[in-house]
Amino acid sequence: MVATQPKPTRTVSRPSPAPARPHHRPPGRWRQPLLAAAFLAPALSILAVWIVYPTVRTVLRSLFGRDPQDFVGLDNYHTLFTTDTLTMAIRNNALWVAVVPLTVTAIGTVLAVLTERIRWAAAFRTAVFMPMAVSMFAAGVIWHVMAEKDPQRGTLNAVVGVVHDAVNPTGVLATGRPSTPALTGDPGSGIALRDPVRPGQSAPLGLTGIPTREVPPGSVPAAIPAAGPDQITGTVFRDFSPGGGQPGVVEPGEAGIPGATVELRDTGGRVLATTHTSADGGFRFSGLDPGDYRVAIGRDTFAAPFEGVDWLGPKLITPTIMIAYTWMWAGFAMVLIAAGLAAIPRDVLDAARIDGASEWQVFRRVTVPLLAPVLTVVLVTMVVNVLKVFDIVMAVAGESTQDDANVIALAMWRTSFTGANNYGLGSAISVVLFLLVLPALALNIRRFRREGRR
Incomplete structure (x- = not known):
């Protein structure tokens, strides 16, 4: 008979029970909403004072006329869409x-x-x-x-003037008119001699209505160049002598017009040649065939300076x-x-x-x-x-063009605060502007x- 040894017993250590947690009352039902409201209150107050109330007040004011006691309904909106100035805006x-x-x-x-x-x-x-x-x-x-x-x-x-002057140079004279009936025309079309000239002859072209300050710089006393048998010469001059003088005749002291455009035309008016006058106003056309020609001061001489784009x-x-x-x-x-x-x-x-x-x-x-x-x-x-x-x-x-450049916000300001003082119509314009902005928002x-x- 074999004796059996008893099995060793294993002791299992058990963790000691955790101490009981103190019992807390569950948070109050309104605690979290009140806390959130406390944080939101400043922002909500500002929003109500500066956004909500003005919006509601503006909508209500748009239903009244210039007098805040005069209820007009939607008449202000009808005016807004039927008045030319506001429809332009x-x-x-x-x-x-x-x-x-x-x-x-x-x-x-x-x-x-x-x-x-x-x-x-x-x-x-x-x-x-x-x-x-x-x-x-x-x-x-x-x-x-x-x-x-x-x-x-x-x-x-x-900037535009620089380009304009490069393409269309300004004329040397701002104005001028014929000094005698022998000349005809005006600055817009050119001033020409009535009678034709032939090679070997000279043509004095006198102008009046030119103030002293508008005589081109570099001008010297006028002189007529001598003409050869195949040449036509002449001078463009300011036909004015202090104390009097004979119109159409170059006299001592009369100023030549330098830089003037002179055209040689046939009897039909077609331009055959062009030249510019010298400091004494003289000009010369050479190598001409026998026949009748007409001499004219070209309209380029009177080309107006660039006055600017409006x-x-x-x-x-x-x-x-x-x-x-x-x-x-x-x-x-x-x-x-x-x-x-x-x-x-x-x-x-x-x-x-x-x-x-x-x-x-x-x-x-x-x-x-x-x-x-x-x-x-x-x-x-x-x-x-x-x-x-x-x-x-x-x-x-x-002020003269604000009606043409008018926009809704400017129309609202002008209607409400610049003499008209029509706060009802101005409020209606504000409401329309608000509605237009809403889709973008x-x-x-x-x-x-x-x-x-x-």
Whole structure:
């Protein structure tokens, strides 16, 4: 019989029970909502005072006339869409929305792409963005000065004047008229001798109505050159002698007109040759065949100087303001689009080039689609801005052209605060402007939510 040893017993240590947690009362039912309300209260108060109440009050005020006690219903809205000045403002705003946002976005895109290829990109971007550093009103004042009609003061007309004078030089005389009945015509068509001349003869062409200060510089006393047998000579001179004199005759002290255009014509009026007078007003046509000819002072002699384009006039005031506004915001668009461009993977662009795409194809089919979110931001922002454009219009357009450049925001201000004091109609204009801005705001909110889901 084999004795069995008892199995060893294993002692299992059990963890001591954790001490009982003290019992807490569950948080109150209104604690979290009250805490959230406490944090939101300042913002909600500001929103209610500065946004909600003015909006509701404006809508209600638009239903009353000039007298706040005179309820007119929707008459103010009917007036808004039937008054010529106000309908002009609506048409101008529609033109702004159709042209300016797309133009600013396109220019910003081109500048952003180009600045990636130049060595002095930072300096260029700084220069383009610099207009954003000044206020819109100050920019309007700058452009008002630049667009003045006088080429001596307006920068734009000074530049245009240089090109104009290169193509159509200014005449040496501002005005002039025949001194005797032997001459006929006017500065617009040229002044010619009535009677024909033959080779070997001279033709004095006297003019009056020329002030001393308008005699061309470099003028010397007039003299008639001697004529050869195959030549016709003459002089263009200021036919005026102090103390009297004989009209049509070159007398001592009478000034020659240098630089005048003289035409030799046949009896039918066709121009055969052209020359310019010397310092003493003399001219000469040589190598002529026998026959009758006519001599005339060409109308180029009286070509008026460039007087300037009326950029601030009724026809061009709105395009001028649009150009000024585009100049202001092109830098903003360029900076945003350049930031989006920097985030585009370069291997995508390089792959397109390796596949044989030209730079234009890369830009149109790769760069622009990848920049679509940024371009949408810029476009929507500009739509909202141009709908409420105000200060630059008032700064650039003078009082005489504000009706032609009128926009909705300016119409609201002029109706409410500049003598008319029609707060009812002004409130109606504000409500319409608010409704026009709402679609752009809704589009922005939708885009923000879409991006938040990503």
